[in-house]
Amino acid sequence: MELHIHERGAGPRLALLIHGGMADHRTWHAVERRLVDRGYRVIAPDLRGHGLSPRGDYGPELLADDLVANLPQGADLAIGHSLGGLALSLAAARLRPRRAVYSDPGFRPGDIPPGAVAAMRAMVENADRRSVRRAGPRWSEADIDAELAGFALFDPAFLAATEESFAGDHLPAGPVVPSLVQLADPSFTITPATAGLLRQRGFEITTVPGTAHCIHRDDFEGFMASLEGWV
Template identity: 60%
Template sequence: MQLHTHTWGEGDRVALLVHGIMADHRTWRRVGPALAERGYRVIAVDLRGHGASGRGPYSPALLADDLVETLPAGAELAIGHSLGGLTLSLAVDRLRPARAVYSDPAWHLAGPAEGFGPEVFAAFKSAPREQIAALNPRWEEADVDVELETLKVWDEGTALSLTALLGTDLLPAGPVVPSLVQLADPSFLVDGARAALLAERGFEVRTVAGAGHTVHRDDFDGFMASLEGWL
């Protein structure tokens, strides 16, 4: 599927941005311009089922195929957050960016025994402003606005499609290209043991102290600082 994209900047270098579940390219409202100021042409997708892109069927493999169909290979930088991190990891061998950043990637989807179910995400589609703000006290008001708008156009079937992956580890065997794993503090997707395993496998692992799961919205300055040496 050819995905809807949004571009910032006209630089000679290319950066790719892949959002997480429930979001779309608007989640990168500060990251895109910041990378453009650093000389990048920044291309952000709306994954299928999100934003202005087409709908269903859904699976991580299909999402990855969409990235390959839509985005240019050989970019200087690719960043994927949460589900976008999982999706990027499944496409990175074909996209072959010079560097990849996986921001709190969804490489372990907790099962029912760990208090998670796809229906939890699906029900969040109707979350009111007060709930979103309470769950994300460090977000700017503009980020709450964006979240409400993206939820309106999100197909919750994307969450329900992940049922078969619950409780499984999806950690890559190793980095296909030089790769940074950027973690929230704490991360509910990549715990300490998994972070250590990723480091053993050749990933660089950095934690943004005090940041929540959506690191780039919870602590934009910390997010950017943790990319030192990768931009």
């Protein structure tokens, strides 16, 4: 599937930014700006069913195949949040970025609290500026704008597919490139036991204190500080 691709910057280094579920490339606006200032060219796709990308069948392998078909190999950096972290992990061996960062990644749907999908569906259906502000009290006005824009373009059928085709254990056997798993405090998607297993398998683990699932919006400076040595 041909994805909608957002690109910014003209620096000598290349970063790929993969958004999470119900969002689109605009969720990365602040991260994108900081990376461009640090000499990166940024490429950020809209996953299928999100943003301006087409709708279709849904499943983690399809998301990964789309990334491989639409993004360049050998980027200096790739960051995937939540669902985007899962898709990136399944594509990493083919995309071969020099470094990969998985921000509160959705490797194991079974680790996500019961009822989360129903709550996400209700969030999208009833979203307004006030409800998004309640969910993200520390977010900037631009973050709220981006969230509402992503909700407006999101395909609700994706959530039904999430409950069906995304079930199972997609925990990576090990990093195929140097890889950081960045966790919220507490993580929405990774239990302490799973974090320990990832560490045993060779992933570096870091936690950004006091953050919820969208670390890059809850504490942007904390998000960037935790990536020192990776960006």
